[in-house]
Amino acid sequence: MKKRATAQEVAQLAGVSKWTVIRAFTPGASITEVSRAKVMAAAEQMNYRPNLLARSLATRSTRQVAVFVDDFANPYKLQLIEATTAALQAEGLVALLVNINEHLDHVHAILNADQRQVDAVVLLGTSFREETLADSRLRDGGPPLFVLARDSQLAGIPAVSCDSAVAMEDICRHLAARGFGRPGFMSGPRTLSTALGRHRHFRDHWASRGIEVAELQASPYSHAAGAAAMRAYLAANPPGARIDVLVCENDILAHGALDVLRHEAGLSVPSDMAVVGFDDAAPSALPGYDLTTYRQPVGRMVETLVDMLSGRRPHDTIVLRGELVLRSSA
Amino acid sequence: MKKRATAQEVAQLAGVSKWTVIRAFTPGASITEVSRAKVMAAAEQMNYRPNLLARSLATRSTRQVAVFVDDFANPYKLQLIEATTAALQAEGLVALLVNINEHLDHVHAILNADQRQVDAVVLLGTSFREETLADSRLRDGGPPLFVLARDSQLAGIPAVSCDSAVAMEDICRHLAARGFGRPGFMSGPRTLSTALGRHRHFRDHWASRGIEVAELQASPYSHAAGAAAMRAYLAANPPGARIDVLVCENDILAHGALDVLRHEAGLSVPSDMAVVGFDDAAPSALPGYDLTTYRQPVGRMVETLVDMLSGRRPHDTIVLRGELVLRSSA
DNA sequence: TTGTACGCGTTATCAT
DNA sequence: ATGATAACGCGTACAA
Numbered sequence: 062m063k064k065r066a067t068a069q070e071v072a073q074l075a076g077v078s079k080w081t082v083i084r085a086f087t088p089g090a091s092i093t094e095v096s097r098a099k100v101m102a103a104a105e106q107m108n109y110r111p112n113l114l115a116r117s118l119a120t121r122s123t124r125q126v127a128v129f130v131d132d133f134a135n136p137y138k139l140q141l142i143e144a145t146t147a148a149l150q151a152e153g154l155v156a157l158l159v160n161i162n163e164h165l166d167h168v169h170a171i172l173n174a175d176q177r178q179v180d181a182v183v184l185l186g187t188s189f190r191e192e193t194l195a196d197s198r199l200r201d202g203g204p205p206l207f208v209l210a211r212d213s214q215l216a217g218i219p220a221v222s223c224d225s226a227v228a229m230e231d232i233c234r235h236l237a238a239r240g241f242g243r244p245g246f247m248s249g250p251r252t253l254s255t256a257l258g259r260h261r262h263f264r265d266h267w268a269s270r271g272i273e274v275a276e277l278q279a280s281p282y283s284h285a286a287g288a289a290a291m292r293a294y295l296a297a298n299p300p301g302a303r304i305d306v307l308v309c310e311n312d313i314l315a316h317g318a319l320d321v322l323r324h325e326a327g328l329s330v331p332s333d334m335a336v337v338g339f340d341d342a343a344p345s346a347l348p349g350y351d352l353t354t355y356r357q358p359v360g361r362m363v364e365t366l367v368d369m370l371s372g373r374r375p376h377d378t379i380v381l382r383g384e385l386v387l388r389s390s391a
Numbered sequence: 392m393k394k395r396a397t398a399q400e401v402a403q404l405a406g407v408s409k410w411t412v413i414r415a416f417t418p419g420a421s422i423t424e425v426s427r428a429k430v431m432a433a434a435e436q437m438n439y440r441p442n443l444l445a446r447s448l449a450t451r452s453t454r455q456v457a458v459f460v461d462d463f464a465n466p467y468k469l470q471l472i473e474a475t476t477a478a479l480q481a482e483g484l485v486a487l488l489v490n491i492n493e494h495l496d497h498v499h500a501i502l503n504a505d506q507r508q509v510d511a512v513v514l515l516g517t518s519f520r521e522e523t524l525a526d527s528r529l530r531d532g533g534p535p536l537f538v539l540a541r542d543s544q545l546a547g548i549p550a551v552s553c554d555s556a557v558a559m560e561d562i563c564r565h566l567a568a569r570g571f572g573r574p575g576f577m578s579g580p581r582t583l584s585t586a587l588g589r590h591r592h593f594r595d596h597w598a599s600r601g602i603e604v605a606e607l608q609a610s611p612y613s614h615a616a617g618a619a620a621m622r623a624y625l626a627a628n629p630p631g632a633r634i635d636v637l638v639c640e641n642d643i644l645a646h647g648a649l650d651v652l653r654h655e656a657g658l659s660v661p662s663d664m665a666v667v668g669f670d671d672a673a674p675s676a677l678p679g680y681d682l683t684t685y686r687q688p689v690g691r692m693v694e695t696l697v698d699m700l701s702g703r704r705p706h707d708t709i710v711l712r713g714e715l716v717l718r719s720s721a
Numbered sequence: 722t723t724g725t726a727c728g729c730g731t732t733a734t735c736a737t
Numbered sequence: 738a739t740g741a742t743a744a745c746g747c748g749t750a751c752a753a
Contacts, residue, residue, distance in 0.1 A: 065505075065532050067730060078740055083731070091738060108528060113506045114448050115730035118745045123444065128488070133473035134673070136466040143463040146490035155507070158458070158488035160476035175395075176443045177455075177485070198438060202395050284677065316677075324678035343464070347614065347646075348654035349679035397746060408724055413747065421722060445746035448729050 066107040075103035086111055117178060126154050126370065127174035127182045127204070131161040134283035135313040137342035141185055141210055141359065148363040152371055154180070161187050168196045171203065179204050181370055186210040188252050194218065205376070209366055210357065212258035214378070221366045223357040224380035229262035231385045232337055232355060236306055239391070241335060245275035245304035247290055247314050249282045259310050259339060275304050279314050287317025295326055305334060306391060312338035312345050312354055319350055319390065335391035345388070353391035356384045396437040405433035416441050447508060456484050456700065457504035457512045457534070461491040464613035465643045467672035471515055471540055471689065478693040482701055484510070491517050498526045501533065509534050511700055516540040518582050524548065535706070539696055540687065542588035544708070551696045553687040554710035559592035561715045562667055562685060566636055569721070571665060575605035575634035577620055577644050579612045589640050589669060605634050609644050617647025625656055635664060636721060642668035642675050642684055649680055649720065665721035675718070683721035686714045 068086075072079040077096060084090035085100035103109075117123040126149055132138055146156045157179060159170050167189050174182050182204045194206070194215060208220035236244070244267055248260045264274045279290035287309065295303075309315035315338030322328045322336070330336055338345055341356035358381045365381065368374040398416075402409040407426060414420035415430035433439075447453040456479055462468055476486045487509060489500050497519050504512050512534045524536070524545060538550035566574070574597055578590045594604045609620035617639065625633075639645035645668030652658045652666070660666055668675055671686035688711045695711065698704040 069730080079731090080740065081738085084739085087732090093738065096738080108531060110502060110506050112508065112730050114444065114453065114508045115745090116732070118444050118448055118730080118747095119732040121745075125487075133469055136469060136673070139463055139466060139469040139472075142469075142472070142488070143490060146488055147492060147494075150490055150495060155503075156488045156490075157455075158472070158476055158486045160473060160480055160486075162477060164477075165480060172440065173485075176440050178442065178444045201438060284673075320678050343466070343614070344674065348650050399746080409747085410724065411722090414723085417748090423722065426722080442746050445729090446748075448731090448746080449748040451729075 065112070066104075066109040068109070068111070071100065071103045071107055071109045074107060075099045082109075083111075121178065122180055123178050124154050125157050125177065125179045127157040127159050127170070127177075127179045129159045129161050129167065129170060129182065129184050129187050131187045132282050133160075134281065134285075135311065135342070136344060137312060137340045138186065140343065144359045144363045145183070145185060145209070145366075148367045149370075152367050154367075154370065167193050168199065171199060171206070175203050181205045181207060183366065184208045184211070184213075188250055190252055191215060207366060207369065207376075210359070210362060214257055219369060219376040220378045221362050221369070222380055223355075223362070223383045225258045226262050226380075227382050228339070228355045228385075229259060229266055232308060233263070233266045235353075235385060235387070236308075236335075236337070236391065239335075241306040241391075242272065243275075243303070243305045244272065245277055245294070245307045247277035247279055247287065247307060247309040247318060249286075249310050249314060250280040263308055277307070277318075279317070282311060282313055284313055284317040284320070287314035288321045289317070290314070291318040291321040292325070295321070303334065306331070306337065307334060308337040308339075310339060312340045312342040312352060314338070315352055315354070315390075316342075316344060316350055319352065330390050337391045341386050345386075351389045353388045354386050356386050358383050395442070396434075396439040398439070398441070401430065401433045401437055401439045404437060405429045451508065452510055453508050454484050455487050455507065455509045457487040457489050457500070457507075457509045459489045459491050459497065459500060459512065459514050459517050461517045462612050463490075464611065464615075465641065465672070466674060467642060467670045468516065470673065474689045474693045475513070475515060475539065475696075478697045479700075482697050484697075484700065497523050498529065501529060501536070505533050511535045511537060513696065514538045514541065514543075518580055520582055521545060537696060537699065537706075540689070540692060544587055549699060549706040550708045551692050551699070552710055553685075553692070553713045555588045556592050556710075557712050558669070558685045558715075559589060559596055562638060563593070563596045565683075565715060565717070566638075566665075566667070566721070569665075571636040571721075572602065573605075573633070573635045574602065575607055575624070575637045577607040577609055577617065577637060577639040577648060579616075579640045579644060580610040593638055607637070607648075609647070612641060612643055614643055614647040614650070617644035618651045619647070620644070621648040621651040622655070625651070633664065636661075636667065637664060638667040638669075640669060642670045642672040642682065644668070645682055645684070645720075646672075646674060646680055649682065661719070661721050667721045671716050675716075681719045683718045684716050686716050688713050 068079045068082040072082045082100050084092040085097045149156050206218045213220035246263050267274050277290045279286040338352045338354035341354045345352040345354050398409045398412040402412045412430050414422040415427045479486050536548045543550035576593050597604050607620045609616040668682045668684035671684045675682040675684050
């Protein structure tokens, strides 16, 4: 287990000073080709690579981004993680994946990330309350925060997400064209964003036509919770008095609802009840669900975020337009 | 954006030397309660937290573990990521999630991780060839490597995984009891582990009874690949000459196979063909699949790994027994 | 118990 | 173009 070589040692072997070694590894530094070649040869021989820890200490930039994730019952999170890590890595950044669970809340996770000097903290669709981020310990300094793939309107915290208003407009236009008129909405755990996001836009849209939306409540975001909410609804509402279309806050809830409709209640979709999801999670395209849903522009979202992190774009909240994906469920 | 406070500055405010501040934050250091209290008060006031970067540079330990992941088409990976990050965090470690894709191979990812001085690299079920890790640049120094949730027999690289031999024994015993006698196996991309793992044990078991196993090949590990492999098999083999049970290398392949059998071929499971998976991924329990599968002991696996990382257990390859989960598909 | 020199490996800045 | 000095913030070893 040989110790790693340092710039100093490489310099000695190459017969130059350690600063020349540094320059050989610094793009655009002034150094002769001869020196660089000598250094590179010595570096190769000693298997030298710059120590990023020491570099970070000196430059005060770790090229590390903490990515906060919760809600692991939703397979869509995997797609988000994949896209986010890929985009970060393409930029020479690396993701510190932080599992936000009952043992670690946002505030402590941010403090920990700060101790590690991360360049930024990305809240990847995590659930939090507005008050949470107002903690006094987060006031001064601290890493820049970003919200990704979640409706958010926190002052000073840029968010990149899918445009809920346009999305719900697209969805409602489609439903109206198909003649649906007794809508229901299944929402997840209540947090601030809920009030600003999908649920509210959906409700407002129908309200403008004088139609009230039935509310189904599921928590957490999981197949089981979606299924339970649907069971409860069916139990409480006799066949004649039911909604004719259910829009869910995300696909995983829709999957739960669909499975109850088809496999437990023996109802058929969309004739007995249509179902619409949100996200276009991978399973939604499978024959077992074939769910009409709204695809988030994940690629453009992570690109936009990385542009912000790299300073190529101002740190402003931005919403991107997604795309309605028509399948047989609605 | 105030600068972070340093131990030096806290010391000044507390009227002690900076080393006393360090001691106040070092468990088990010799320091009087009076001094510690003074330091803590000052630290609180200045919102001081030790800089882990500087600490790591000095101690040569970052408390960071690089976790390599690929195969994002498999939702089971999310469960593994969740369990792994949770276990690491419980130990005061943090996961550097590295997305192994076409832009980043294992060797370069390991070199990058090494530059960041990670305490260890965990290969979380990633696909790699034996030769890959024999790269010359990985020889000396470098972070300790571990393989998790994947059959592996690489010299010097401890692996923690589910016991494939016992698993296949359990599965085959069950299948024999149910009278199945024309087995098939769907395997994923060919790598070293395939030869040592599930596929080989399954084949060996039937070979000992003089029965040959039909081979279905899918690549990569995805629903689409599993579906395609099943389509190809059905096209090539007329109803009378088919296997009566298919065991898949993992659940995601089994899901693809099941969906083709039920939704495309109109066959019924298990009467026309039984299907068995491996992993017990979350969707397997849903009514849309109801897949008989073999549950990996994820909790114990990650616990074991963390025990190794923390030095509470020798760095030896270990296999843990899983559990057959009986559902309607077989 | 507390204070001091020195090192961790790199980068920024200045002098040559 | 190259060498040298200081600094990044903390830990270890030793002395007081």
